[in-house]
Amino acid sequence: MDEIIRTHGLTKRYGEHPVLQDVSLTVRQGEIYGFLGLNGAGKTTTIRMLLGMIRPTSGEISIRGRSVIEAKPDLWQHVGYMVETPYAYPNFTVQDNLRMIARLRGLPEKSAADDVMERLQLKRYADTKAKHLSLGNAQKLGLAKAMIHNPSVLILDEPTNALDPAGIVQVRELLRSLAEKEGVTVFISSHILEEMSKLASRIGIIHGGTLVEEISSREFEQLRRKRLTVDVRQHAEAANRLLGEAGYASRTAATGRIEIADDAAIRQPETIARLLTEAGLPLAALTVEEEGLESYFLERVGAGVQTPSEHSVPAHLSLSNGGIAK
Amino acid sequence: MKSLWNAVYVENRKLSRSPVLWGMLVFLLFVTGIRSGGADWNEHLGNMSFLFASVFGLMGFGTITAWTFGREYADRTIKDLLALPISRVKIVIAKGAVIAFWCLVATLLIFGFSLLLGLLIGVPGLSSEILLHHLGQLLLIAVFHLLLCSPVALLASISRGYLVPIAYAFTTLMVALTAGPTALGAYLPWSIPALHLSSSASAAFPLRTASYIVLIVVFELGALGTMSWWRRADQR
Numbered sequence: 001m002d003e004i005i006r007t008h009g010l011t012k013r014y015g016e017h018p019v020l021q022d023v024s025l026t027v028r029q030g031e032i033y034g035f036l037g038l039n040g041a042g043k044t045t046t047i048r049m050l051l052g053m054i055r056p057t058s059g060e061i062s063i064r065g066r067s068v069i070e071a072k073p074d075l076w077q078h079v080g081y082m083v084e085t086p087y088a089y090p091n092f093t094v095q096d097n098l099r100m101i102a103r104l105r106g107l108p109e110k111s112a113a114d115d116v117m118e119r120l121q122l123k124r125y126a127d128t129k130a131k132h133l134s135l136g137n138a139q140k141l142g143l144a145k146a147m148i149h150n151p152s153v154l155i156l157d158e159p160t161n162a163l164d165p166a167g168i169v170q171v172r173e174l175l176r177s178l179a180e181k182e183g184v185t186v187f188i189s190s191h192i193l194e195e196m197s198k199l200a201s202r203i204g205i206i207h208g209g210t211l212v213e214e215i216s217s218r219e220f221e222q223l224r225r226k227r228l229t230v231d232v233r234q235h236a237e238a239a240n241r242l243l244g245e246a247g248y249a250s251r252t253a254a255t256g257r258i259e260i261a262d263d264a265a266i267r268q269p270e271t272i273a274r275l276l277t278e279a280g281l282p283l284a285a286l287t288v289e290e291e292g293l294e295s296y297f298l299e300r301v302g303a304g305v306q307t308p309s310e311h312s313v314p315a316h317l318s319l320s321n322g323g324i325a326k
Numbered sequence: 327m328k329s330l331w332n333a334v335y336v337e338n339r340k341l342s343r344s345p346v347l348w349g350m351l352v353f354l355l356f357v358t359g360i361r362s363g364g365a366d367w368n369e370h371l372g373n374m375s376f377l378f379a380s381v382f383g384l385m386g387f388g389t390i391t392a393w394t395f396g397r398e399y400a401d402r403t404i405k406d407l408l409a410l411p412i413s414r415v416k417i418v419i420a421k422g423a424v425i426a427f428w429c430l431v432a433t434l435l436i437f438g439f440s441l442l443l444g445l446l447i448g449v450p451g452l453s454s455e456i457l458l459h460h461l462g463q464l465l466l467i468a469v470f471h472l473l474l475c476s477p478v479a480l481l482a483s484i485s486r487g488y489l490v491p492i493a494y495a496f497t498t499l500m501v502a503l504t505a506g507p508t509a510l511g512a513y514l515p516w517s518i519p520a521l522h523l524s525s526s527a528s529a530a531f532p533l534r535t536a537s538y539i540v541l542i543v544v545f546e547l548g549a550l551g552t553m554s555w556w557r558r559a560d561q562r
Contacts (some may be wrong), residue, residue: 011526033447048561048562051408052408053409053561054560054561054562055558071412073329073411074411076409076410076411077411079409083405084405085402086402087403088401088403089340089341089403090401091344091345092340100339101406103332103335104332104407104410104412105334105410105411106329145406153469179538
């Protein structure tokens with residue numbers, strides 16, 4: 001696949017203060033690249049640099065094989081973008097705002113504006129002044145401005161902010177469809193982890209101006225740590241000993257529950273259940289816990305807050321069904 | 327060329343529908359009305375030209391320029407103009423062209439309004455020579471003031487808004503009014519239009535060439551500075 005967006009050693013300093021350090025990434029054609037980071041991590045600075053709005057202190061940026069720093073304006077014919085909260089001319093209607101952008105991009109005003117309003121379901125707000133739009137619809141107007149010329153590259157900064165759940169699904173489907181059916185390359189920044197995991201085909205995690213990790217969404221799923229937790233009431237010590245003798249690495253957590261990180265135990269929790277019940281230990285709960293996206297992310301960026309999402313299966317229910325599965 | 331025309335078209339749409347343009351025009355017409363009248367048409371139109379040379383140009387044109395550039399930052403729409411298939415320099419030129427157009431339209435409207443008021447209140451001694459003479463003077467002064475607008479555009483871009491450039495326009499007005507009558511006045515860009523008008527009975531360009539060169543230098547510094555800022559400065 002072609003490299004559509006590429007940065008190499010991208011660095012930005014304001015005086016002595018580094019904002020971005022040595023960021024190298026590539027986004028291939030038809031890929032949806034999720035750029036994850038906390039507020040102030042350097043997402044928007046990177047996006048502004050991709051769009052030629054900020055000059056790098058050092059490093060290279062290219063889009064479609066052309067250097068952004070030296071690019072002629074026609075490069076932007078292929079790029080649609082939305083940076084931070086989208087704004088529009090407040091006293092102009094949605095339609096007028098779109099028509100002005102269409103004109104600036106050399107498109108037929110009316111048909112381009114009508115088409116994009118149709119795609120983003122903005123038709124009913126065509127004659128609403130931008131200053132009277134809800135946050136969600138203002139966001140859609142921003143997306144409409146980015147998509148009005150059917151670009152082959154979309155660079156979007158937190159595009160689902162302020163959208164309602166229906167709007168989020170709509171935008172997600174639209175972006176996915178553009179990438180899959182039309183080969184549009186999407187670079188999308190966000191701090192909404194679940195959204196990224198649902199949408200992006202590859203994810204880059206940025207923290208403190210440094211690209212901490214770059215992985216595919218499949219790897220992202222695999223990397224999320226899982227563990228089996230067992231509640232045996234006051235018999236944790238005996239259970240730990242038993243599990244140790246059976247070859248499992250277990251430990252007692254602060255909650256009093258036993259945690260087992262072995263893949264075999266996670267894949268076949270019924271083996272653990274059988275082992276404990278046959279030894280006469282009371283099995284109150286058996287749970288496969290998956291590390292939450294948040295905790296995975298926070299661990300990567302060094303914030304270290306544990307917020308596991310649980311996929312619990314009550315032991316008694318699962319046992320009565322003849323086994324326990326996640 | 328087509329892209330420049332598209333930019334001019336859009337900038338014109340934005341400015342022509344701006345309440346600042348029409349509000350400013352109403353204000354200028356109101357002040358023109360207050361200062362109307364005189365013993366003859368020379369005095370009547372001279373009053374209007376003097377107002378234009380001393381106050382209207384610096385304040386009116388300055389405010390329109392500050393708004394045209396500063397609103398993009400205040401409305402946070404500037405980022406929509408920075409990665410387009412039109413160069414940023416063309417956007418700046420388009421804004422400049424539209425400002426010049428509407429400032430000249432405002433000048434002609436003020437002249438027409440003054441003419442109408444003179445006719446209504448019966449100022450005596452109207453002739454086509456007087457009319458053309460004052461119209462020519464007024465347009466020349468308007469061009470001088472337009473030359474002085476480019477630093478306003480630069481300040482709006484650097485300060486990312488319209489408050490600083492409007493404050494600058496008012497400051498230049500004060501400087502022109504206080505320092506204009508001194509020996510320095512002929513070389514002080516903001517007092518040159520009024521000095522030019524007050525001495526124009528003797529010659530078409532009564533001031534020394536250096537005075538007019540000052541205006542051109544100020545324009546070039548402001549225009550090149552604005553274009554350079556839009557092209558090269560980090561747009562955070």
